[in-house]
Amino acid sequence: MNVSRYTMQKVAFAIITTAAISVVIPLVLVIGYIVAQGIGALSWEFISAIPRNGMREGGIYPALVGTLWLTIGTAVTSIPLGVGAAIYLAEYAADSWFTRTIRLAIINLAGVPSVVYGLFGLGLFVIFLRFGMSILAGSLTLGIMTLPVIISTTEQALVAVPQSFRVVNASLGGTTWQGIRKVILPQALPGIMTGVILGLERAAGETAPILFTVAAFFLPRLPHSVFDQTMALPYHLFVISTQVPGMPIRIQYGTALVLMAFVLTMNLLATLIRRHYRRRRQW
Amino acid sequence: MNNTVTPGKAKLVLNDVSFYYGDQPALKQINLRIHANEIVAIFGPAMSGKSTLLRILNRLSDLAEEGRLEGEVLLDGKNIHDPDVSVIQLRTRVGIVFAVPVPLPLSIRENVTYGPLLRRGRSKGELDDLVESSLTAAALWDEVKDRLPEPATALSGGQQQRLCLARVLALEPEVILLDEPCSGLDPISTMKVEEALLALKESHSIVIVPHNVQQASRIGDKAAFLLMGELVEYGVAEQIFTRPKDPRTDDYITGRFG
Numbered sequence: 028m029n030v031s032r033y034t035m036q037k038v039a040f041a042i043i044t045t046a047a048i049s050v051v052i053p054l055v056l057v058i059g060y061i062v063a064q065g066i067g068a069l070s071w072e073f074i075s076a077i078p079r080n081g082m083r084e085g086g087i088y089p090a091l092v093g094t095l096w097l098t099i100g101t102a103v104t105s106i107p108l109g110v111g112a113a114i115y116l117a118e119y120a121a122d123s124w125f126t127r128t129i130r131l132a133i134i135n136l137a138g139v140p141s142v143v144y145g146l147f148g149l150g151l152f153v154i155f156l157r158f159g160m161s162i163l164a165g166s167l168t169l170g171i172m173t174l175p176v177i178i179s180t181t182e183q184a185l186v187a188v189p190q191s192f193r194v195v196n197a198s199l200g201g202t203t204w205q206g207i208r209k210v211i212l213p214q215a216l217p218g219i220m221t222g223v224i225l226g227l228e229r230a231a232g233e234t235a236p237i238l239f240t241v242a243a244f245f246l247p248r249l250p251h252s253v254f255d256q257t258m259a260l261p262y263h264l265f266v267i268s269t270q271v272p273g274m275p276i277r278i279q280y281g282t283a284l285v286l287m288a289f290v291l292t293m294n295l296l297a298t299l300i301r302r303h304y305r306r307r308r309q310w
Numbered sequence: 311m312n313n314t315v316t317p318g319k320a321k322l323v324l325n326d327v328s329f330y331y332g333d334q335p336a337l338k339q340i341n342l343r344i345h346a347n348e349i350v351a352i353f354g355p356a357m358s359g360k361s362t363l364l365r366i367l368n369r370l371s372d373l374a375e376e377g378r379l380e381g382e383v384l385l386d387g388k389n390i391h392d393p394d395v396s397v398i399q400l401r402t403r404v405g406i407v408f409a410v411p412v413p414l415p416l417s418i419r420e421n422v423t424y425g426p427l428l429r430r431g432r433s434k435g436e437l438d439d440l441v442e443s444s445l446t447a448a449a450l451w452d453e454v455k456d457r458l459p460e461p462a463t464a465l466s467g468g469q470q471q472r473l474c475l476a477r478v479l480a481l482e483p484e485v486i487l488l489d490e491p492c493s494g495l496d497p498i499s500t501m502k503v504e505e506a507l508l509a510l511k512e513s514h515s516i517v518i519v520p521h522n523v524q525q526a527s528r529i530g531d532k533a534a535f536l537l538m539g540e541l542v543e544y545g546v547a548e549q550i551f552t553r554p555k556d557p558r559t560d561d562y563i564t565g566r567f568g
Contacts, residue, residue: 191412198370199425199481200402209424210414308415 061283068281077247082267083274087282092249093162093257094231094289097241100166100253101173101230106223108170109177113219116178117185118207137175142235144172149239163253165241169230176229180222184215217304224297228290234261244270260286319387321346321485321515322367327381329362329371336362338539339381344485344532349507349516351530351547353523355562358536360519361409364487367517368404369397385485402429405478409490411470413462418454421462421473425481440480447510448476449502468499475506486510488518492525504529523563527551535559 076086112129120126148168158164188211196206212219230236242262250257264282267274320343329337337359344350352360365371366383369390383390390400402425414421422441426432432440441458445451450472454465462473471491478486488507492500507516507529520526526533530547535556543550543559554560561567 189412191408191410192414194370194373195408195412195414196424197373198368198401198406198408199428199477200398201425201428202398205428209428210416214415 058287061280061287065277065280065282065284068275068277069284073281074285078245079247082245082263082271083278087260087263087285089247089249090258090260090263090282091285091289093242093259094261094286096162096250096257097165097169097237097259098227098231100162101169102223102227104167104170105173105177105226105230109174109223109226110181110219112174113178113181113185114207114212117182118203118211133175133178136171137179139172140235141172141233142238144168145236145239147171148236153240159254160239160241160243160256161254162241162250162257165237165257165259166253168236168240169233172233172236173226173230176226177223180225181215181219184218184222185211187218188214214308217301217308221297221301224293224300228293228297231293232261232286232290234265237262260289320344320384321386322517323384323387324366325382325384327363327366327379327383329359329366329380330378331374332376336539337366340541342534342541342544344515344517346484346515347511347513348531349511349518349529350532350534351518351520351526352534352536353520353526354536354542355567357538359539360536361489363536364406364489364517364519367485367487368401368406370401370406372397402481403483404485404487405481405483406487407471407474407478407489407491409493411467411474411494413465413470413473416462417459418462418465418473419458421477422480425477444476444480445473447479447506448472449506450476468495468502471495471499472503472506475503479510483514485515485517488516490519490521493521500525523551535562537562 073086074091075088077088079085112133116126116129120129145168148164148171152158152164152167153160156164158167192210192214193203193206196210197203201209234242237259241256242259243256244266246256246258260282264279264286267282268279322342322344324340324342327337327340327342328335340363352363354360362371365374366379367390371377371379379391385400385404388395405425414424416424419441422444423437426437426440442451442455445454450469453469454473457464462470465473471494475486475488475491486507492503495503504525507518510516511531518526518529520530527547532545533547533550534544535542535550535554535558537558543554543556545555550559551563554563
């Protein structure tokens, strides 16, 4: 076969362009389909009323609030730990068997299936620590699951800050910690926030980790404390899609639409933060 | 080695200082005495250990991975590696300006106040005075006095270099180290930096790695010629540049190698 290299170039270019475009297709289809099916269910009542008549009528208010609480709970448990660990790894830790072990643990943590986290949360938080099925147990479980994402994105954001800033800080008589607080962390903050939001967004959409630790099948009221169970959007979606006979389809897709909007809004927020700071960045 | 030792008490003394990166020696058995109120120019070809020598003087060399120091460095007679010496405090007494200016991603003013604010609380008035005096001494005040809140990165290269000098002066150091501070500068900026240094000599010890032999001879009171980590010759600058004792120094300054 004697195809000219220019033809080969065109063929290769066509293939990779097709690949790039086809990546977008599923996303567009998923969003388009859910919006088309679910938009009819949306109303103020749908997001502000409790479910009625075996969840076949009414709204999803308790599930929406529950997911909001779980997201906040996840943030509270995972951000300090994750950002702290990342600062340690990026700024203080020397390369030793100890830090290599920590890194290996983080990589493995990222690979654990989410349902295993759920089971782990059930064993540790719900049963052993006697938190019961509760927002606390669910937040801790989701928090641990989110840790690897937060640690790795935070570490990348810190490492991306030029080394010369650290040397300048030291040369002006600054301690490592002063350099981190005054220069490195502020510069890395947009990257850290982006990573944190992306991690939380994933947690907000997870079903398996909350299945055994917090999610209520049907609890038509708001939670009273962190020791209370709550409904949550992903699990509610699972329930009304598979467990309730005679469920109107538009309510299922309406719920999916709200969950997707919740997650995509966080995604958008992360993008906006990144864009805003990238424009202001001076290096 | 021909070491012309000026009588009197030395500000900085290096006794048999060697430095290794891993197994590679960067400096070999350096003996040097640096006095107050003089400019010492350390010159020599690339990779001769000039930057390493500067960084040893305020222990920035501590940051080098696998770096190892032998010998002793005395500041006012006190070994700077003694356990009771605070490396943080040492670096404010011995400030350094790097070849490539690195303004911190802060405002012009915040760059100058960065060092002082690391140490202790100061009133705004004191800081204002310090900002003005430091920038004035670095020959930058007139150009930036109306734009202190602006980002330091908005300055030109020459201005950034003088800002970095001002940032070090705000530490109120006793010794100023400069690693090719004019390497990226135009002749006018270079002249301004050199004028600033000549004025600063009145109250500081200055050790400079000049970016060429001409600059060494223009501003150096003393000159030290480093070659492959070895101190070949050290003495009064005028003498070194007119009547060097070592043939290698002669070869280098007359441009036979380099």
